[in-house]
Amino acid sequence: MPELRQNFMTKEWVVIATERAKRPEQVVVHRATKPSVSVSPNCPFCPGHESQTPPEILRLPDGDGWKARVVPNKFSALSPDGKPDRTIRRSMRSMVGFGVHDVVIETPDHSQAMALMPDARVADILRIYKSRYDQLSLDPRIEQVTIFKNHGSDAGTSLEHPHSQLIATPVISHQVRERLQEALRHYDEFGRCIFCQLIEEEMQMQERVVLQSEHFVAVELYASPSPFYTHIYPRRHMASFGDISAKEISDLGRVLRTLLAKLYFGLENPDFNFTIRTAPAECVGVRYFHWYLSVIPRLTRTAGFELGSGMFINSVIPEEAAEFLRKVKVETTVGAG
Ligand SMILES: [Zn+2]
Ligand SMILES: [Zn+2]
Numbered sequence: 322m323p324e325l326r327q328n329f330m331t332k333e334w335v336v337i338a339t340e341r342a343k344r345p346e347q348v349v350v351h352r353a354t355k356p357s358v359s360v361s362p363n364c365p366f367c368p369g370h371e372s373q374t375p376p377e378i379l380r381l382p383d384g385d386g387w388k389a390r391v392v393p394n395k396f397s398a399l400s401p402d403g404k405p406d407r408t409i410r411r412s413m414r415s416m417v418g419f420g421v422h423d424v425v426i427e428t429p430d431h432s433q434a435m436a437l438m439p440d441a442r443v444a445d446i447l448r449i450y451k452s453r454y455d456q457l458s459l460d461p462r463i464e465q466v467t468i469f470k471n472h473g474s475d476a477g478t479s480l481e482h483p484h485s486q487l488i489a490t491p492v493i494s495h496q497v498r499e500r501l502q503e504a505l506r507h508y509d510e511f512g513r514c515i516f517c518q519l520i521e522e523e524m525q526m527q528e529r530v531v532l533q534s535e536h537f538v539a540v541e542l543y544a545s546p547s548p549f550y551t552h553i554y555p556r557r558h559m560a561s562f563g564d565i566s567a568k569e570i571s572d573l574g575r576v577l578r579t580l581l582a583k584l585y586f587g588l589e590n591p592d593f594n595f596t597i598r599t600a601p602a603e604c605v606g607v608r609y610f611h612w613y614l615s616v617i618p619r620l621t622r623t624a625g626f627e628l629g630s631g632m633f634i635n636s637v638i639p640e641e642a643a644e645f646l647r648k649v650k651v652e653t654t655v656g657a658g
Contacts, residue, residue: 326544329519330503335544336634343636345645348548348620349589350475357432365395366482368429378423379452381445388442389449390426397422398488405462405491421457421489425449431482435472436578436585444574450487450597451570455563457489458602464493465601468562473592475619493601501600501610508609516611520554529639531646532579536572539580541643546633547621549588549642551580553614560607562599577614579651584618587649592619 324337365373368386379391393401399420407416427435427446435443450468457466470485471478478484507515520538523530529541531551539553553576555569565573577595584591599612627633 328542328544330515331500332503333544333546334632335546336632337545337638338634338636339638341636342638342641343548345548345637345642346587348637350591350620351589355481359430359432361431361482364431364480364482366424366426366480366484367431374424374426379449381449383429386429389428389445391449391453392424392426394422394424394486399490416491419462419491421460421463421487423453423487425453425485425487427483427485433483434581434585434590435470435483436581436590438578440575440578441571442574443578444571446485447565447570447574447577450485451563451565453487454599457487458563460489462491463489464603465490465497466599467596469594469596471594473590473619475592476594493603497598497601500598501604504611505609514558514609514611516554516613517558520556529643531583531643532576534572534576536569537576539576541639541646543639545635545637545639545642547617547619547635548637549584549591549616549618549620549646550639551616551646553577553580553616555612558608558611560600560610560612561602561605562597562612563605564612573614577616580616580646582651583646583649584616586651587646588618588620593617594619 323339326335326337327333328335360367360369364370374392375395377390377392381388399418399422401421403417403419405416405419407414425446428438428442454466454468457463466487466489468485468487504515523540524533524538529543531539531541533539536556537553538556539551542550542552553573555565559565584593593616595614595616597612597614600607600610604610
């Protein structure tokens with residue numbers, strides 16, 4: 322029988338379509354492989370083309386060159402100048418499009434997927450996120466900082482060179498607010514962080530756990546809206562990504578890299594997004610919210626039912642997805658890169 326499952330946190334319903342269930346490997350999107358080049362002549366993010374980006378905000382040096390750079394987005398969605406004043410005219414509300422839009426160029430190598438980087442390099446990138454996150458969170462004009470990566474055209478990226486982005490906005494989105502409120506409601510009712518409870522249960526059951534380390538656990542969502550939707554949770558309670566310790570960030574580098582490599586080898590380098598879902602600056606230290614990282618492979622498209630109902634149909638059973646990923650063998654990389 323097909324099954325409807327409800328997300329513990331968002332309360333969203335998902336149809337797990339067992340009748341049309343696919344084996345995990347059946348969702349692979351086969352793509353023509355592109356030739357792998359380490360420098361591309363027209364790429365603004367490749368070494369030697371530094372003058373094509375706006376002035377650098379941050380650089381991780383590597384001799385005369387660099388391991389990673391942060392630059393403002395040349396085609397920024399928002400402007401870093403100005404004050405986010407609000408205008409409310411009857412039912413029309415607006416504000417000045419203030420915000421900060423950073424691009425993190427993750428590597429000088431044009432074709433190096435994050436899944437294939439050494440763990441330590443992924444940890445370097447996470448450290449860059451944290452440093453920008455901490456800086457931007459201090460700006461009183463900024464309410465929310467969203468860190469994300471788009472890999473592949475189905476994930477919305479036009480530039481091939483490995484990069485991720487950080488957008489700071491002067492408002493908290495409705496989605497984030499709802500999540501905070503749902504978590505607060507749970508905390509008030511049961512006296513516990515909803516995520517700490519979920520992590521404890523998932524680790525006891527082990528049915529949807531893909532991998533776990535000293536500080537993190539990667540889990541397929543029970544009510545997964547799409548195939549291989551994976552959350553990486555810190556095992557220690559922390560409301561904000563800014564609370565992560567130096568030891569934890571190294572460990573997360575290893576866990577994230579291993580998960581991405583499992584997707585890369587198991588599903589033939591699928592397009593994916595990842596994003597860090599954290600309590601905004603105004604909620605630092607709260608006991609009811611717990612940050613996590615979502616990795617969302619883009620293997621299926623949303624259609625009319627999803628748009629109309631707000632419910633999703635997923636044809637890959639999350640427990641099978643977890644089992645599939647657990648079995649994908651990935652070399653462990655250690656040390657510096
Ligand atoms: Zn490039
Ligand atoms: Zn917690």
